[in-house]
Structures are given as structure tokens and as C-alpha cells.
Amino acid sequence: MSGTAAIIGGGVIGGGWAARFALMGWEVWVFDPDPEAERKIAAVMANAERALPMLYEAPMPPRGAIRFVSTIAEAVAGADWVQESVPERLDLKLKIYRDIVSHASSEAVIGSSTSGFRPSQLQEGLPDASRIVVAHPFNPVYLLPLIELVPGVKTAPEAVDKAKEILTGIGMYPLHVRAEIDAHIADRFLEAVWREALWLVKDGIATTEEIDNAIRYGFGLRWAQMGLFETYRIAGGEAGMRHFLEQFGPCLTWPWTRLTDVPEFNDDLVDLIAGQSDEQSGHRTIRELERQRDDNLVAILHALKGREAAAGKLVLDHDALLRGPLGDGVPLVTVRRTVPVDWTDVNGHMNEGRYGQVFSDASEELMTHVGADRAYIDAGNSYFTAETNIKYLAETLAAEKFFVETRVTLGAGKKLRLWHEMKREADGETLATCDQFLLHVSLETRRSCPPLAHVAEAVERLAAAHGAQS
Ligand SMILES: NC(=O)C1=CN([C@@H]2O[C@H](COP(=O)(O)OP(=O)(O)OC[C@H]3O[C@@H](n4cnc5c(N)ncnc54)[C@H](O)[C@@H]3O)[C@@H](O)[C@H]2O)C=CC1
Ligand SMILES: C[N+](C)(C)CC(=O)CC(=O)[O-]
Numbered sequence: 001m002s003g004t005a006a007i008i009g010g011g012v013i014g015g016g017w018a019a020r021f022a023l024m025g026w027e028v029w030v031f032d033p034d035p036e037a038e039r040k041i042a043a044v045m046a047n048a049e050r051a052l053p054m055l056y057e058a059p060m061p062p063r064g065a066i067r068f069v070s071t072i073a074e075a076v077a078g079a080d081w082v083q084e085s086v087p088e089r090l091d092l093k094l095k096i097y098r099d100i101v102s103h104a105s106s107e108a109v110i111g112s113s114t115s116g117f118r119p120s121q122l123q124e125g126l127p128d129a130s131r132i133v134v135a136h137p138f139n140p141v142y143l144l145p146l147i148e149l150v151p152g153v154k155t156a157p158e159a160v161d162k163a164k165e166i167l168t169g170i171g172m173y174p175l176h177v178r179a180e181i182d183a184h185i186a187d188r189f190l191e192a193v194w195r196e197a198l199w200l201v202k203d204g205i206a207t208t209e210e211i212d213n214a215i216r217y218g219f220g221l222r223w224a225q226m227g228l229f230e231t232y233r234i235a236g237g238e239a240g241m242r243h244f245l246e247q248f249g250p251c252l253t254w255p256w257t258r259l260t261d262v263p264e265f266n267d268d269l270v271d272l273i274a275g276q277s278d279e280q281s282g283h284r285t286i287r288e289l290e291r292q293r294d295d296n297l298v299a300i301l302h303a304l305k306g307r308e309a310a311a312g313k314l315v316l317d318h319d320a321l322l323r324g325p326l327g328d329g330v331p332l333v334t335v336r337r338t339v340p341v342d343w344t345d346v347n348g349h350m351n352e353g354r355y356g357q358v359f360s361d362a363s364e365e366l367m368t369h370v371g372a373d374r375a376y377i378d379a380g381n382s383y384f385t386a387e388t389n390i391k392y393l394a395e396t397l398a399a400e401k402f403f404v405e406t407r408v409t410l411g412a413g414k415k416l417r418l419w420h421e422m423k424r425e426a427d428g429e430t431l432a433t434c435d436q437f438l439l440h441v442s443l444e445t446r447r448s449c450p451p452l453a454h455v456a457e458a459v460e461r462l463a464a465a466h467g468a469q470s
Contacts, residue, residue, distance in 0.1 A: 001169040002026050002061065003080035006104070008072060008096060010037040012044075013113045014085035016141025018066050019048035021081075023142065024170040025061030030068050031075035038068050043287055048142035050399045051294035053338035055143070055301055055315050057361065058323035060338075072096065073103040080105075081166055083135065085113040093122055101126050109163045111135030115187050118180040119152030130156040133163050135174075136184055140290070143297050145173040145314050148184040171318040173311070192259055199258045201273055208276040224300060225310050299342040326369045330465055334362035334369075334420070335404035339396055350396040359388065359420050359434040362404040366418065370458035372451070381452060383416060383438040390434045394424070401425035411463030413456070414440040414448045 002025040007018045010032035018041055022028045030041065045066065053060050069075050076082050082104050086092055093112065100110055110132045112122055123129035134150035147167050151160050160176070167174040177184050183191060200206045206214070222231045229241070236244030263269060281289060304312025326332055335358060345351035367373070367383055376382070396402065402424055410417035420434040439448045440455075450456060 001166070002064065003166070004029065004078055006031070006075040006079035006082045006108075008032075008075060008082065008084045008100065009086035009113075010034075010041050011085065011087075012139060013137060013141060014083070015041045015044035016048070016139060017083045017085060017113070017137065019045045020052070020142040020170055020172075022064045022066050023048060023052050023060060025064050026081075026170070027064045028066045029075040029079065030066060031070070031072050032068075041066065044142075047287065047290050047294055048140070050291070051140075051298055051341075052142050053401070054298045054340040054399060055305075056319050056322055057335075057337050058319050059336040060322065072099045076100055076104040076108070078105065079108050082108050082110045083113065084111070088115060088117075090117060090121060093117065094124065097122055097126055097129075097132070101128055101132075104131075106131070109133065109159055109166060111163065113137055116183045118182060119150050119155060120180060121152075123152045123154045129154040131159045133159060134177075134180075134184065135163065135167070136187070137172075138186070140294060140297075143294060143301075145171060145311055146186065147172050147174045148177050148186060149174040150177040150180050150184055152180060169321075171314070173314050195262060196257055196259055198263050198269065198273065199261070201276065202263050202269060207280070208273065209280040212280070225304060227310075295341040298340060302340055302342055326365060331405040331407045331421075332366065332369065332462075333403050334365040334406040335402075335422075336425075337402065339398050339400050339402065341398045344398045348397070350398075352390075352392065355390050355392065355422070355432050355434070356388070358402075358404060358422060358432075359390065359436060360385070362406050362420050362434075363418055363436055363438065366406055366408070370462065371455045376452070376455065377443070380443045381449075381455075382441055382443055384441050385436060386439050387437040388434055389436075390432060392432050394429055394431045396422075396424070396431045402431060407466040408459065408462040409435075409466065410437075411459035414450050416440065416459060 004027045005017070005021040007014045007021075007028060007030045010018060010030045011034075014030070014032065018028050018030055022045070030037065034040075082100055084093065084096055084100065086096055093114065097110075104110060106128065108131060112119070112132070112134050113136060114122070114134055115136060117134070119132060119134045122134070123132050126132070129152065132152060133155055134148065134152075136148040136150070138144040138146050149160065149163055149167070164174045164176070175185070197211050200211060201208060232244050233241045236242065236247070301312055301315055304310050305315045306312070308316060326334065339350050343350050343354040363383070363385070372381065372383060402422055405421045405423065407419045408416070409419045416438040418434075418436045418438070420436065421430055422432045422434075423430050440451045441447060442449045451459065
């Protein structure tokens with residue numbers, strides 16, 4: 001499903017929204033009075049265009065255009081989704097909503113990126129507030145799937161349903177926050193951790209870098225895959241959460257944290273934190289840091305995807321949505337994807353081991369196409385690869401788009417031979433070829449045997465069609 005999105009405020013977050021919508025095939029209209037907005041969004045888009053397609057094995061939809069207009073009325077006209085991401089000031093947001101509501105379609109979902117305001121605060125005094133929800137994203141919006149979806153008292157239930165459908169359609173995970181509170185759910189945590197970190201720096205206990213290390217070498221890794229409660233359940237040993245609570249519950253009354261205490265926010269604190277942060281990371285531009293962050297997030301999400309865990313499962317499901325059935329062309333296009341960053345090696349190009357994976361993915365697609373699909377395998381039949389001969393013809397780099405054309409060069413009885421050509425999307429140059437010989441096997445005896453009739457017929461049909469045209 002695609003449509004038209006209006007982005008009101010195209011800064012860090014609005015830019016991320018614009019990139020996600022456009023890369024998922026939506027037409028995007030942006031309103032931002034900042035004369036630099038177009039340049040800044042182009043920079044965010046360049047990073048997003050590199051990172052997001054690396055998550056998926058299926059091809060992304062054709063990219064939608066991002067256009068800039070000079071009024072809110074022009075931006076929201078005909079939009080299916082309006083996303084407000086202006087600075088976190090209630091007076092400004094309220095003024096913007098009056099303008100949005102009077103020009104947007106009564107069918108459009110109107111989402112706010114606000115980190116802290118409640119949706120009912122944004123709905124104050126509007127003639128029709130029934131389409132307004134908080135849709136609070138996480139930076140970078142084009143990679144992180146979580147959206148805190150918070151309806152206000154005046155939000156129509158249909159608007160929430162439509163919001164969920166659209167957000168899921170662009171690869172996000174809408175977490176329906178059932179009760180509206182300041183700062184929703186996730187920002188409550190972030191504020192608590194942030195406050196504690198500010199104290200630790202202010203009190204001279206730790207530097208900004210030491211605090212970052214305390215997170216990234218330890219509990220930050222745990223949180224990405226199991227969150228808080230499952231992690232602590234395990235920490236209770238075999239007795240689980242009950243023992244964990246009994247052991248650590250008393251600590252809640254000890255003076256371990258200063259969580260509810262707020263450090264005085266003044267120039268000294270800003271100088272201290274910003275100075276240490278400059279020392280830690282000031283030698284790198286924000287765009288460089290963004291690319292490093294994005295590459296790491298892609299690698300983490302890929303690892304979780306391989307394990308069908310946490311946010312990786314979501315990427316896997318979205319992949320299935322993006323992937324359509326194979327056409328009947330000759331040759332068959334069995335793979336169309338982008339080289340993920342974690343596939344490259346010390347030479348800065350795709351590692352030779354990954355070519356094996358590409359051609360294995362191609363043959364799995366072909367197997368599904370001829371009816372040797374998951375159900376066929378679960379019933380005890382499959383193909384095993386007996387031999388491959390891969391030729392590496394040109395370098396393949398991270399973020400490059402490529403596709404694989406597959407021909408059946410032999411399909412007789414238990415023998416199946418495939419010829420794969422991996423080609424660069426940009427110019428059609430052949431990057432690698434693979435001659436692959438497979439044998440049909442019984443998964444019970446682990447020995448070769450003829451395929452079931454429908455698979456044998458499909459393979460023979462393809463062999464005849466491909467042979468006739470090769
Ligand atoms: N930066 C972050 O980490 C996150 C921010 N948010 C929320 O997103 C919203 C935007 O924050 P950022 O993108 O960080 O701020 P930002 O300062 O990067 O961007 C705000 C943009 O709004 C534009 N703007 C100002 N007045 C405007 C108007 N009248 N009409 C249209 N555009 C206008 C500015 O020119 C600027 O480009 C806030 O509500 C914030 O709480 C949500 C999640 C994370
Ligand atoms: C600092 N912040 C409150 C603006 C953070 C967020 O809203 C979410 C995020 O991306 O961390």
C-alpha cells in the first residue's frame with residue numbers, strides 16, 4: 001500500500017519520516033520555512049537510501065518523489081498521512097494544527113512526532129480533532145521500527161486502525177499506547193536514564209565516553225534483543241523473576257540513584273556536557289556518525305533477523321510483504337536486492353562467502369517456484385546442492401543493487417542444474433556466475449530419489465523453456 005504523505009517540519013525527525021515514506025514508495029510533500037531544509041533532507045535521504053534497502057532481501061518499491069512547497073495548505077492537500085514534526089513547543093504545534101485541520105482531507109491521519117505532549121493537548125480547540133494521533137518515532141526514523149501510537153480523547157477509533165495499517169505498511173511497529181501520559185512510554189525511560197547520566201557527569205563520576213561505554217559494552221546489547229523484563233527474568237536464575245524481585249527489590253529503597261532529582265540546567269552544565277561530547281566525538285561530522293550508526297543498526301537488525309528475534313522478526317515479515325511471486329520470464333529473476341554493509345570484508349567489497357549465499361537464495365526461490373516449497377520440505381522432500389562453480393567477475397560494493405537471473409540447464413529425474421548470473425542493477429554488468437548442480441533427496445533416508453510428480457513436471461517445463469531460449 002502506498003499513498004501521499006505531507007511532512008510539516010523537515011528537521012532531524014521530519015527528514016527521517018520523509019525518507020522512510022519515499023523509500024517505501026510514497027509521494028512526499030514537505031513544508032518547512034527553513035531555506036536550508038531541502039539541503040538537509042537531501043543529506044538525510046542519501047544516508048537513508050544507503051541504509052534502509054540493506055535490511056531487506058526483497059526489492060524495495062519504486063522510490064516516491066520528495067517535493068517542497070511553501071504553505072501547509074499545499075503540503076497537506078490530498079495527503080493520506082500528515083506528519084507534524086515541528087519544534088517541541090505547544091503554542092507552535094497548536095497553531096500548526098489549526099492550519100493542518102482546515103486544509104487536510106477529513107480522511108487523512110494526522111500524526112505528531114511529539115516526544116512529550118499528550119494528543120489531547122494537541123487536539124485542544126480544533127473544529128475536528130478526530131484524525132489526530134501522536135505517532136512518536138525514534139531516530140533514525142527510516143531504520144528504527146518503533147512508533148508509539150497514542151490516541152487522544154477525541155481520536156476516532158477508525159483513525160487508529162488506519163494509522164496502524166499505514167505504519168505497518170511502511171515497515172514500522174506501531175505500539176498502541178492505551179493511556180495518554182506525558183512522554184508516552186519509551187521517553188519516560190529515556191528521560192530517566194538521561195537524567196541519571198547528567199548527574200554522573202555533573203558530579204564528576206564519569207565522562208560522557210565512559211557512560212557510553214557502560215551502555216554499549218553491556219546492557220545496551222541485552223536490551224536490543226530482550227528488553228528489560230525478560231532480561232531480568234533470566235537474571236533471577238532458575239527461580240526466575242520472583243527470585244530476582246526478592247533479591248533486588250530491597251535496593252529500590254537504597255540511595256542508589258538520583259533519578260527523581262533534576263540537575264540544575266544552566267550554562268555550566270551545557271558547557272560540561274557539550275565539551276566532553278566534543279572531545280569524545282567532535283573529530284567526526286554528524287553525517288559520518290549517522291552513517292556509522294546506520295551501518296551498526298543494519299548489522300544488528302540483520303543478526304536479529306537471522307534469528308527471527310525482536311525487531312529482526314519484523315524486518316523478516318516485511319520482507320515477505322515486499323517480495324512478490326516470481327514472474328514467468330526467461331531467464332527467471334530469482335533475487336533482486338541491495339548488498340548489506342555486513343557482507344563486506346577487509347578489501348571493502350562483498351566477501352566471497354556471500355556469493356554462495358546469494359546463489360543459494362536464488363536456488364531456494366527457484367525451488368519454491370517449482371513447488372519444492374516449505375510444505376514440500378516439511379513433508380520430507382528437498383534438493384541438496386552437490387556442486388557449485390562460482391566465478392567472481394567484478395567487484396560488488398556495499399549498498400549496490402543487484403539481481404540474479406537463473407536458468408534451468410538440466411531438469412531430468414533427480415538431477416537439477418542451474419545457471420545463475422548475478423548482475424549490477426545500475427548498468428547490467430555481470431558480477432559473478434554460478435553453475436550449480438543439485439540432487440533431489442528424501443529427508444528421511446538422506447539419499448537421492450526422484451521428485452514428486454508436480455515438482456518433476458514443473459522442473460521439466462522450465463528446462464524445456466530455458467533450453468529452447470538459451
Ligand atoms: N530529535 C529527536 O531525537 C526526536 C524528536 N522528536 C520530536 O520531533 C519533533 C521535531 O524535532 P526535531 O526534528 O528533532 O527538531 P528539528 O529542530 O531538527 O526540526 C524542526 C523543524 O521544524 C521546522 N519548523 C519550525 N517552525 C516551523 C513551522 N512553523 N512550520 C513548519 N516547520 C517548522 C524547522 O525549520 C526545523 O527544520 C519534536 O516534536 C520532537 O519532540 C521525536 C523523536 C526523536
Ligand atoms: C530526546 N528525545 C526525547 C527527543 C528522544 C525521543 O523522542 C526519541 C528518540 O529517538 O530517542
